[in-house]
């Protein structure tokens with residue numbers, strides 16, 4: 777019978793053995809790094825990819841999901857690498873749209889959840905140029921600094 781008291785499993789430290797389940801599995805009272813108490817069977821502790829309380833497990837799963845979708849610091853890497861226009865886009869260039877009220881082309885860029893504006897232009901080409909420069913400045917630097925240019 778393995779004594780797990782004092783052992784660490786990722787975020788959990790085993791505090792004491794509590795009871796056995798009907799199937800004879802030993803249960804352990806564990807303390808999570810966040811302070812929460814949780815009960816785990818020996819098998820669960822040994823086999824879980826990530827042992828923690830339920831709350832931390834939820835956070836972990838969410839982080840994994842974001843990682844899977846290519847998120848880094850709230851920015852979806854695949855999105856800024858692939859600049860093909862979305863369905864909602866009418867100009868054919870991502871981040872460039874026609875402002876009917878001003879009768880001008882506008883360039884903008886969404887980065888880290890914020891939308892930034894890069895001016896309005898009479899000529900479509902100028903708006904595209906402004907957008908491209910902004911992409912280089914914001915996305916390029918971001919990818920480089922975080923070594924995501926792969």
Ligand SMILES: [Zn+2]
Nearest residue numbers: 808810829832
């Ligand atoms: Zn926790």
